[in-house]
Every structure is written in C-alpha cells, then in structure tokens.
Amino acid sequence: MMDERRKMRKRRRIRKTIGAWFIAVMAVLVLMASAMGVLRIIGRERLLASAENTAPDMTTDETIDSIDDIMNRQTGEGLWQEGWLQYEGRIYEYNDDIMTFLIMGIDKNGEVEDSQGAADGGQADALFLVVADRRKKEIRLVGINRDTMVDINAYGAYGEGTDGSAKAQIAVQHGFGDGRELSCELTKDAVSGLFYNLPIHGYAAVNMDAIPVINDAVGGVTLEAIEDIDTDKYGKSIGKVWHEGEEIHLQGMEAYCYVRWRDREKFESARLRLARQKQYLEAFLEKARCETKKNITLPVRLYGDLAPYMVTDISIDETAYLAGELIGYTLDPEGIYTLSGETIRGESYEEFYPDEDALKALMIAVFYREVEDVSE
Secondary structure, X not given: OHHHHHHHHHHHHHHHXXXXXHHHHHHHHHHHHHHHHHHHHHHHHHHHOOOOOOOOOOOOOOOOOOHHHHHHHHOOOEOOOOOOXXXXXXXXXXXXXXXXXXXXXXXXXXXXXXXXXXXXOOOEEEEEEEEEEOOOOEEEEEEOOOOEEEEEEOOOOOOOOOOOEEEEEHHHHHHOOOOOHHHHHHHHHHHHHHOOOOOOXXXXXXXXXXXXXXXXXXXXXXXXXXXXXXXXXXXXXXXXXXXXXXXXXXXXXXXXXHHHOOOOOOOOHHHHHHHHHHHHHHHHHHHHHHHHHHOOOHXXXXXXXXXXXXXXXXXXXXXXXXXXXXXXXXXXXXXXXXXXXXXXXXXXXXXXXXXXXXXXXXXXXXXXXEOOOOEO
C-alpha cells in the first residue's frame, strides 16, 4: 500500500515537472515571438524612413501637345501633378510602395578590413538591385554590368585630402573609399545616379569569401549550368567541370566558383558572368524564402554569421522586419532585368554603355506605376 502511494506521488511530481517545463518552454516561445514582433515593427518604421521616396529625376522626350487632352483621354478630368511623366502616350508616377536594396559582391577575400590606401577598397564585381513591391508582394531583380561607365568619385586617388572625379567602370567606385561604409555609400550614390537618382532603402556589401556561408545556410542551391565552366581555369581550383545544360547542386566553394568564374579570353565575359550571378541570386532567394518559412529566425541567424564579411546599413531589427515581410513574396519570373547597351574595348578594359531608351523603359517597368484615376 505504501509503495503504491509513493508511486502515485512520484507520478504527480513527474506530471508537475513536465507541466512546469511545458509552461516554461511556451513562455520562452511567446517571448521570442514577441521579441521578433517588436523587432519587425521597429525595423519597418526605420526601413521605410531610410530613403526619401521622392521620384527619380527622369524625364522623357515625348512632346505633350495638350496636358488636358491626355488627362481627359486617359484618366478623366484631373490636374497634372509634380513627379508624373508621360511615356508612350500614358501617364506614370514613381511607385512609393516599393523598397529598393543594393547588393554588392566585393572582390575581397577574408573578413572586412579597412583599406590600406586610395583605390584599395575592393571592386564591386557583382551589383544587383532587389526591388520589393509591398502592394503586389513581388520581388524583382535588376542586374548591373560591373563595366558600366559612370562618373565616379575618385576619393583620395590624387593625394591626401583631395577628391577628384573620373569616368570609369561602376565596379571600381567601391575601391575609392575605406573598404567599409564610405566605399558602400560612394557605390550607392553611383548606382542611384545611374538610375536617375533612384531612392535606395538599404545596401549590403559582402566579401566573396562569404558566398559558401550564405549558400550552405540555406542547404545549397540547385540550378542548371548556363555555360561550360572549368573551375581550374581562371579560378580557384576545386577540380570541377560543369557543362551547359547540366543540373548541379552547389555546396561550399562550388557556389563561390560558379558566381565568380569567368573566361577572360572571351569578349564580354563580365556580361556572361552577370547572367550566372543573376541566375544564382534568383535560385538562392527562392531557396532562402522556402527555408525561412520553416525557420523564421534564419535571416537573423544568417545576419550574425555574415557580420565579419559584410558591411550593411540594414540593422538587425530591419532584417527581422524583412524576414517576416518577404516570406510571402514571390519572385516575378518576368521581373528579372539587366541593362541593355553596348560593350566596347577601351584603352585598358572593356567598357559598357547603357542604351538610354532601354534604361528608361526599364525604369518605367520596375520603379513606376501607371496613373489610373486622378479625377477630382
């Protein structure tokens, strides 16, 4: 009888202990969820305030014979507003529902360090704008050729304390800085200027050695090779040869080689590499979105893992907001763009000159929306 009572008391203690642990675990989960929720709210407000959503300084060459006629034909009675523009006979305005982020892949190995001298900050071999439409819940990508010729700020290149400007490939702008925030801000300004002073909400510059970390954090990336690649030629030797059309699953240094490799004997090799980078980024974003659905804390954890290799003005609370916000977005398969233009051989390097008409068409497609009803 006494043994039975002891057993009953022991079972009650076990149930109480299990119950206490269950309550404790649930409390921790609630606190974690609450903390993530607070972070997301703070991050949203900070992020949306980080860029002035003024319209880019873009104009079109179309002659408007009568604004009233256009308004009556397209939208009914109404008044022309500042920031609107006419394109192919229709009226557009800057889409302030979008958030635009600049992603830079820097040709530096190891962790981020201060540059040791002028033009030593590393070049931005990969440049992408990631555009998130909060109304449509869609993501679009714009790839920028690293050889695009722009006016750069050659900070410190001509002596201590002396600034200069020059026409050069946009990739080299990052080098004329400190290898950290200044380099990123200079590149952000150059990219914004290329796109008619486009508002950019945030940037992230990642040294190339971080590619395996990013790739493996989502379990690797599977894609179809779009050209023949021998990794022992013009790249880090990992003994891999991939053939065009072959499905490959990239792990570790394989991702590094696929993103960075280029055949320097080919004309426009930078454009061919950009196509692979765009393909990889598209596949990575989709894989990251799926993995984040399984574990909402993945972006925050990845943020910490990347910190030694990354310079960004996107804070941890903004990252938490983006993780919760973008998880339900889709990557528009028709919304993956690159600049059209012409590549020529310059005196020393290849130079890419965007086609002005194509650039304006891209601006309308990605960053503007049609004005449908402004009648009063």
